[in-house]
Amino acid sequence: MNGTALAVQAARQLERTYCKKRRNTLYIACEDYDFTWSEDEIMQFRRMWRQGIPLPKMAVELKRHQNEVAILVIDQIEHNYIRPRKGGALGTKF
Numbered sequence: 001m002n003g004t005a006l007a008v009q010a011a012r013q014l015e016r017t018y019c020k021k022r023r024n025t026l027y028i029a030c031e032d033y034d035f036t037w038s039e040d041e042i043m044q045f046r047r048m049w050r051q052g053i054p055l056p057k058m059a060v061e062l063k064r065h066q067n068e069v070a071i072l073v074i075d076q077i078e079h080n081y082i083r084p085r086k087g088g089a090l091g092t093k094f
Contacts, residue, residue, distance in 0.1 A: 033068050045072060049082050052092035 059066040
C-alpha cells in the first residue's frame with residue numbers, strides 16, 4: 001500500500017472513530033496547529049491570563065501560534081478553569 005492509500009485509510013478510521021456524522025469527504029480544520037498542551041504550559045497560560053497578559057504576548061511567551069492560544073482560551077472557559085476577564089483576549093496589560 002502506498003503513502004496516499006495509507007493516509008486515506010487512516011482518515012477513514014479517524015472518521016469512523018471520532019466523527020459524529022458520516023461525510024462523503026473529510027476535511028480536517030486547523031490540521032497544521034498543535035492543540036496539545038503540557039501541564040506546565042497550562043499553568044503558565046492560566047497565570048498569564050489572571051495577570052491580564054494580552055493573547056498575542058501569551059502566544060510569544062508560550063512559543064505558540066495565536067490561534068492555538070485562542071482555542072485554549074475557549075477550552076479553559078468552557079471547562080471553568082478560567083473566567084472571562086476585563087479586556088477579553090486583549091487583557092489589561094498593554
